[in-house]
Amino acid sequence: MVGSRIQGARVRVRPWLPAVAVTLAAGLAAVAGSYLAVGRRPAFVVTTFDRLVLALSPDALIAFAITQLGTLGHQLAFLTAIGVACVTFGLVALPGVAVLLGNGPDLGALDRGRGRTVIGVLLGQALPSALAFGLTRSWPSALGAAAGVGIVLLVTAAAAALAAGTDRPLGSLARRRVLGSIGAAIGVSALAVLLHGTGEESFPSPFEIPEDARPAVRESLTRAKEQSFAVDGLEPLVSTDFYQVDIRNVDPDVDRAAWSLSITGAVAEEREYDFADLEAMELEDRFVTLRCVGDRLNGRQMDTALWSGVPVAALLEAAEPSGDRVILHGADGYYNEFPIDALRPGLLAYRMNGRPLPRAHGAPLRALVPGHWGEINVKWLTEIEVRDEDTIGYWEHRGWHGTGPVETVAKLWQTNYLGSGRYEVAGHAYAGTRGIEAVEVSTDGGDTWTEAELSEPLPGDDVWRQWRHEYGAGGRHEVIVRARDGNGDLQIPEKDGPKPDGATGWVSETVGPQ
Structure with missing residues (x-):
């Protein structure tokens, strides 16, 4: 039945x-x-x-x-x-x-x-x-x-x-x-x-320098390659795989010929620039590191490139702003607000590692704001709006507060066993425009500390450095790393975040035979 x-x-x-x-x-x-x-x-x-x-x-x-x-x-x-x-x-x-x-x-x-x-x-x-x-x-x-x-x-x-x-x-x-x-x-x-394919752009290595690269770009990228540590598995000083975080999964496809940048709001004279206007201005190259405010303590959302573009200051001065805040608007509908003084030393980049800025990284133009979390480095930039009052930004509406300067961090990204009881640990350290003075390593869980070797600093005020340390140890042990910024201040030891305003804490990892 x-x-x-x-x-x-x-x-x-x-x-x-x-x-x-x-x-x-x-x-x-x-x-x-x-x-x-x-x-x-x-x-x-x-x-x-x-x-x-x-x-x-x-x-x-x-x-x-x-x-x-x-x-x-x-x-x-x-x-x-x-x-x-x-x-x-x-x-x-x-x-x-x-x-x-x-x-x-x-x-x-x-x-x-x-x-x-x-x-x-x-x-x-x-x-x-x-x-x-x-x-x-x-x-x-x-x-x-x-x-x-x-x-x-x-x-x-x-x-x-x-x-x-x-x-x-x-x-x-x-x-x-x-x-x-x-x-x-x-x-x-x-x-x-x-x-x-997946539709995601593939980028050539930054050290595959294009034949038409300007001599200054060729020299800078060559210098970055030579100064990078030869640590197996460690990313060089110019990233070969730059992270990407956006509010959507399909990037805007902005027509450069029809694109323009407007400076509006609390200014004496509103300005508008097309791409040819920017190309006619003097080009400046900068090594700049970006870190996402959502980056975990030892995450991988922190990278460096050689960016080329025009300084923001000249464009702002021409508009004669009277407000003390700015909102950057992107073609994808994204926007963020922060003090205008943070933007003044910034760069409007339209080239990356000697090549035209990729679509995935904001072509035709993106903002680079020195020393601040990645969320205010707006991509596909279309408007700089000057305001004389505070506005809540896109991520601030969602409980984040990542418009301020980045936190100091030392990343432990690579552990190599060299044989005969010898180990090599290495990574990158970043503190925004404060720079990195030292990275200290403990191989006994924090009882003693030793200064690691640092890579020679690249030109620029907002760039990471590599670090590495070789030592001998028997059995499994805890390695802890911490950084000291250019002001002499030690990285915050307490672990917190990333939400709402960035991760803090010392990175630790257990190393040794499995």
């Missing part, structure tokens, strides 16, 4: 499974088709869903993702957005799927053969295409979505046609439809990934 009930339930459910499978496959193919057409650009249909997922995420969840998951948090959010987009586009394609599978309205004479296939495919393409265009205002993205759905539905129809006229059971026909639709969706997705 029970067995017959279960079998009856299976019979009732089973007819829906092909429709569900084809619908989800159509949704995946629509998203993949859009990606195939435009890549990971604002016109990609997932962009809107990504914004929605981030907007609906509680602040506590976002803080957890930043502080505990790092870049993995962004990846999970983006995967969630992709999943929501696939389901949404699948539901929109459902009327076409229903017609194709014979579950739609009675089409009379068309309820056989090619007529049903044509109606189903066209309906299945039209609705997702309209949704894609409504979300992105991009015809390539809309046509890509339509093509993806069309391929799935045509393959589904072809799979059914191959089984027509045979004495195969209905279950076999359903399986053919499901396998055909899933295979087609996977094929479109694989092609999109093959052509565009």
Whole structure:
């Protein structure tokens, strides 16, 4: 009796499974088709869903993702957005799927053969295409979505046609439809990934100096390479993998020819500059280190590059500001507010390591504010708004307070066993514009301290230094590192943060035989 009930339930459910499978496959193919057409650009249909997922995420969840998951948090959010987009586009394609599978309205004479296939495919393409265009205002993205759905539905129809006229059971026909639709969706997705990859930019090594680099850039990057410690596994003084933290997972794609920078608000004369105006100004090169306020105590969201651009001071002076606060606005909708005096010694960078500024790092222009947390170094900069009153910034609305100077930190990033009981520990230390005077290492849990070897300082007031220390020890032991800034002040020992205003504490690690 029970067995017959279960079998009856299976019979009732089973007819829906092909429709569900084809619908989800159509949704995946629509998203993949859009990606195939435009890549990971604002016109990609997932962009809107990504914004929605981030907007609906509680602040506590976002803080957890930043502080505990790092870049993995962004990846999970983006995967969630992709999943929501696939389901949404699948539901929109459902009327076409229903017609194709014979579950739609009675089409009379068309309820056989090619007529049903044509109606189903066209309906299945039209609705997702309209949704894609409504979300992105991009015809390539809309046509890509339509093509993806069309391929799935045509393959589904072809799979059914191959089984027509045979004495195969209905279950076999359903399986053919499901396998055909899933295979087609996977094929479109694989092609999109093959052509565009993950959509994240790959950057050449900073020491692969471009042939057209100015002599000053070539000299600076060569100097950074020569001054870097030859510690196995330790990143050099100019980062080979620069961290990236943004409010969204799809970066703006700003047209440099149409872009401009405005200086507005409490100024004697509002100013506007296009890219040619900036290029006509004297170019300045600076080594600058950036650290994210959400960086964990021994995290990896701290990096250095050679940036080239124009000093902020000249542009501000021309506008004659009367306010004491500024808000920097980015093309991605991000903004942050802080004292104007912090911005005055800053740099507006449009080149990085001798090359044009990458899109992922704010092209065509980004701000670099000396010694302050990364959150106020706004990317895709479009406006400098001067104000004479305080304003709550983007992250301050979410409980962060990272607009001040960075905390001093020594990172323990590399541990190497050299043999014969000898160990090498190494890392980077940073204290903003205060500079690093010393890094001290304890290999006995803090009972005694020894000064580590420091790399020669690079030019600049806002640059990290490498440190390394070699010693002998038997068995497992605790290594602790701490930094002393250029003012002679020791790094804060108490562990705290990162939220709300940056991580503090001494980094420790147990070292020795496993």
